[in-house]
Amino acid sequence: MADAITFEIFRTAEDGRTRFDRFPVPREGPVTVLDGLAWIQRTLDPTLAFRYACRVGMCGTCALVIDGREGWACRTRLRDLDRPVIRIEPLRHFPIVRDLAVDMAPFFERYMAAGGAFVPRSEASMPAAPVPAAERKEIDPFVECISCGMCYSACRMVALSPPFLGPAALNRAFTLARDGRDALGPARVTALLGEEALWRCHFHFACVEVCPKHIDPAQAIQRLRQEAVGRALGMAPTSPPAALPARRGFLIGAGAAVALLAAGAWMFFRQTSASPGWSEAIDLPPIRPGAPVAVQYAVLADGERISRRAFLVTDERGQVVALSGRCTHQGCPVFWKAATQTFLCPCHGGIYDRSGKVLSGPPPRPLVRLETRIDGGRLRLRGEEG
Amino acid sequence: MPEGRPSMEALKRSLDSPRAWEAAPAGLWAWVLQRVSAVLVVVLVGVHLWMPWSRPLRLTLLATVILHAVLGIRVIILDFARSVRIQKVLLVVLVGLGAVLLALLAYILP
Numbered sequence: 001m002a003d004a005i006t007f008e009i010f011r012t013a014e015d016g017r018t019r020f021d022r023f024p025v026p027r028e029g030p031v032t033v034l035d036g037l038a039w040i041q042r043t044l045d046p047t048l049a050f051r052y053a054c055r056v057g058m059c060g061t062c063a064l065v066i067d068g069r070e071g072w073a074c075r076t077r078l079r080d081l082d083r084p085v086i087r088i089e090p091l092r093h094f095p096i097v098r099d100l101a102v103d104m105a106p107f108f109e110r111y112m113a114a115g116g117a118f119v120p121r122s123e124a125s126m127p128a129a130p131v132p133a134a135e136r137k138e139i140d141p142f143v144e145c146i147s148c149g150m151c152y153s154a155c156r157m158v159a160l161s162p163p164f165l166g167p168a169a170l171n172r173a174f175t176l177a178r179d180g181r182d183a184l185g186p187a188r189v190t191a192l193l194g195e196e197a198l199w200r201c202h203f204h205f206a207c208v209e210v211c212p213k214h215i216d217p218a219q220a221i222q223r224l225r226q227e228a229v230g231r232a233l234g235m236a237p238t239s240p241p242a243a244l245p246a247r248r249g250f251l252i253g254a255g256a257a258v259a260l261l262a263a264g265a266w267m268f269f270r271q272t273s274a275s276p277g278w279s280e281a282i283d284l285p286p287i288r289p290g291a292p293v294a295v296q297y298a299v300l301a302d303g304e305r306i307s308r309r310a311f312l313v314t315d316e317r318g319q320v321v322a323l324s325g326r327c328t329h330q331g332c333p334v335f336w337k338a339a340t341q342t343f344l345c346p347c348h349g350g351i352y353d354r355s356g357k358v359l360s361g362p363p364p365r366p367l368v369r370l371e372t373r374i375d376g377g378r379l380r381l382r383g384e385e386g
Numbered sequence: 387m388p389e390g391r392p393s394m395e396a397l398k399r400s401l402d403s404p405r406a407w408e409a410a411p412a413g414l415w416a417w418v419l420q421r422v423s424a425v426l427v428v429v430l431v432g433v434h435l436w437m438p439w440s441r442p443l444r445l446t447l448l449a450t451v452i453l454h455a456v457l458g459i460r461v462i463i464l465d466f467a468r469s470v471r472i473q474k475v476l477l478v479v480l481v482g483l484g485a486v487l488l489a490l491l492a493y494i495l496p
Contacts, residue, residue, distance in 0.1 A: 068408035090397065204414040205474075219470045351439065
């Protein structure tokens with residue numbers, strides 16, 4: 001590893017133009033990216049602007065985009081960055097004040113738009129309200145948010161649709177919607193049903209991946225959606241203990257769907273086992289050697305009169321044979337194509353030669369040869385199942 | 387310019403810029419692939435009706451449908467999952483299962 005690492009830093013100028021400045025930072029001395037930025041400001045360029053406060057991974061003020069990924073400068077160690085050059089940019093989707101410093105105001109406006117403020121119940125008279133353990137257990141993983149803005153910066157849906165409230169604000173809304181001491185209750189979820197709130201999230205999980213506090217904002221959005229859908233369907237809100245019915249409902253639905261599919265498949269593949277006998281007699285059409293002649297005939301199967309199509313062709317020995325007009329793949333009607341001297345099935349492209357042999361395509365077997373019988377100068381056919 | 391006023395537009399991460407794709411999360415790929423495969427299925431079905439005998443075309447259509455289907459199943463599972471942390475593993479497992487299914491069907495189907 002080289003003894004210096006180059007910081008390529010996003011800079012702004014008074015005229016609104018932007019550029020990247022490169023600064024070599026020694027690997028001896030500065031430990032974190034934040035140390036490196038401070039070192040640059042002290043020794044190379046005092047005009048470099050960046051934000052930080054606690055320096056110890058608590059406040060989230062130093063959030064930046066480091067090599068395209070959100071991270072906090074004070075918790076990103078230089079020794080973990082084994083690249084010669086690292087690019088440092090301000091958070092995305094925030095107005096830039098200068099260089100790496102961004103304006104957080106629009107971010108918190110979205111908090112308010114998502115109903116981010118606690119509204120106490122009026123009947124709360126006790127100085128301290130006891131909270132059910134189950135409720136806290138559900139909310140606690142989501143309350144650790146430090147409003148650093150990394151999730152909002154990482155969210156591609158914010159990029160595609162700027163009015164989208166974003167992960168942090170919706171995560172906050174979830175913690176309040178599930179808080180029994182809050183007066184708004186279901187109204188919070190209803191208020192978030194708009195296009196730019198719950199339904200704009202497409203679950204890229206960028207927020208989950210960048211959150212420095214390991215919160216799952218996407219999970220919060222998911223729970224709010226489940227509650228919203230539950231209410232729309234007239235069901236009680238689904239908190240995790242009560243989420244089981246929803247899941248059971250899903251399992252029942254999935255089971256029913258599978259059963260339905262299986263029944264459909266059985267109906268589809270079921271072949272009528274009753275083997276029909278000889279067909280009704282038909283007039284013998286004029287046979288021309290070389291060109292198959294299509295004939296229409298009828299059989300009785302299970303008391304039903306079924307109309308069928310067959311082709312009469314002359315084989316190599318001059319014998320007339322009858323070929324079923326149904327493709328052996330899925331039973332579509334085949335037709336004779338004189339130009340290529342082949343039978344063609346339009347459904348999946350099965351091709352047969354004049355004798356019914358498969359030349360190409362999905363058919364598993366040659367066309368079925370039917371038994372023929374001349375009965376009083378008229379033709380009867382037999383042999384096709386189903 | 388008054389001091390402290392935002393001096394310029396926020397950096398965007400619009401999907402048409404190549405920079406949007408650096409450090410792209412797995413879920414973004416799943417999302418984009420599902421949209422792309424949806425459009426592809428519509429196009430390929432049309433072409434398939436037109437030239438149904440082409441086996442490579444049939445297999446491409448099958449692969450696209452399977453990809454679209456497993457990504458859809460992933461979304462449904464995540465809708466009901468207790469934790470979304472499974473999303474990456476789920477993506478790999480489902481796409482893997484889809485690949486196995488595709489290989490199987492390609493072997494069976496003519």
